[in-house]
Amino acid sequence: EETNNDILQTLCSKARLVDASRLIDVMARRNQIPHFPSCTNLIRGLIRMDRIDKAAKVLKVMVMSGGVPDIITYNMVIGGLCKKALLRSAIDLLEEMSLSGCPPDVITYNTIIRCMFDNGNFDQAVGFWKDQLRKGCPPYLITYTVLIELVCRHCGILRAIEVLEDMAIEGCYPDIITYNSLVNFSCKLGKYEDAALVVYNLLSRGMEPNAITYNTLLHSLCSRGYWDEIDEIFTIMKETSHTPTVVTFNILINGLCKYGLLDRAINFYNEMVSQNCLPDIVTYNTLLGALSKEGMIDEALQVLHILSGTSCSPGLITYNTVIDGLAKKGLMEKAKEVYGQMIENGIIPD
RNA sequence: AGUUGCCUGUCUCC
Numbered sequence A: 001e002e003t004n005n006d007i008l009q010t011l012c013s014k015a016r017l018v019d020a021s022r023l024i025d026v027m028a029r030r031n032q033i034p035h036f037p038s039c040t041n042l043i044r045g046l047i048r049m050d051r052i053d054k055a056a057k058v059l060k061v062m063v064m065s066g067g068v069p070d071i072i073t074y075n076m077v078i079g080g081l082c083k084k085a086l087l088r089s090a091i092d093l094l095e096e097m098s099l100s101g102c103p104p105d106v107i108t109y110n111t112i113i114r115c116m117f118d119n120g121n122f123d124q125a126v127g128f129w130k131d132q133l134r135k136g137c138p139p140y141l142i143t144y145t146v147l148i149e150l151v152c153r154h155c156g157i158l159r160a161i162e163v164l165e166d167m168a169i170e171g172c173y174p175d176i177i178t179y180n181s182l183v184n185f186s187c188k189l190g191k192y193e194d195a196a197l198v199v200y201n202l203l204s205r206g207m208e209p210n211a212i213t214y215n216t217l218l219h220s221l222c223s224r225g226y227w228d229e230i231d232e233i234f235t236i237m238k239e240t241s242h243t244p245t246v247v248t249f250n251i252l253i254n255g256l257c258k259y260g261l262l263d264r265a266i267n268f269y270n271e272m273v274s275q276n277c278l279p280d281i282v283t284y285n286t287l288l289g290a291l292s293k294e295g296m297i298d299e300a301l302q303v304l305h306i307l308s309g310t311s312c313s314p315g316l317i318t319y320n321t322v323i324d325g326l327a328k329k330g331l332m333e334k335a336k337e338v339y340g341q342m343i344e345n346g347i348i349p350d
Numbered sequence B: 001a002g003u004u005g006c007c008u009g010u011c012u013c014c
Helices: A002-013 A017-029 A036-048 A052-064 A071-083 A087-099 A106-118 A122-134 A141-155 A157-169 A176-188 A192-204 A211-224 A227-239 A246-258 A262-274 A281-293 A297-307 A316-328 A332-344
Strands: none
Touching: A002 A017, A002 A036, A017 A036, A017 A052, A036 A052, A036 A071, A052 A071, A052 A087, A071 A087, A071 A106, A087 A106, A106 A122, A106 A141, A122 A141, A141 A157, A141 A176, A157 A176, A157 A192, A176 A192, A176 A211, A192 A211, A211 A227, A211 A246, A227 A246, A246 A262, A246 A281, A262 A281, A281 A297, A281 A316, A297 A316, A297 A332, A316 A332
């Protein structure tokens, strides 16, 4: 046991986390008790590597061995399970928490509610939330922010705004994120009158739209090609303290590309560079997709080549984008070549 | 300290 724990610590410190998790399995089978702090570090590391399955297993061994993981580690594992849509496992773990001496907190509940919501299990999410209220949990802003979209979806924007007002009466003040969620939802439905109503409401509460509010509007307007309105908002952003961000430019570039207006998209690219707003990998992925679609294959390959070895190196989506573009033009040889580059650069295909 | 809520990019489905 002692020897194994020494090995465990060595593996953890050498970042050989999968090996370490196998060792934990072996130790568990031999009824050996793993060193708990190492377990915690291992769990967190495995989550960072997206190996939730392993992390959950180590957590289980730790608990069975009498260890009590801290709330943050638990929440991270539950969050990881939720991201993988393993809601059932997340709920099982939630139930084990209290038994293991580490009762769940708001963050645990919010994580689970969010997961139910994302999976379309709306009734389950609301039921779960009501259970919490019944148990005496005070209303939490983040929970409301997740659920307010449901009110909007089922009862309309006016009711949603009423709920926000009720929240404030209960001392739970909606913030800009809460309002942005509603702006986003309204925009997705193309209900710009509703979005405007939300903006008026946040203004009347002494808040201001932020860059994300504007970006949300821009994204929706872009998908519908409302260029005049887009121009107007972009101008407002430049005049206020909510300067366009890299996301703003990415939205505009993407919108123009989708409409085949690559030249105008490139103008925005130049504008962002000249304003010291650094393009990121999303910017390049967007442009690469457009170049490929327009048949500007050499240009695309050139950009790809330039990107390799910069701080903004091509990722999985970059390669997928270019390979897909080449394949759709029937250029299978070139596609395979790029695939080879991808492997060489250590990117694992999906 | 580190874990939960708002905006952008590829493919598939629509």
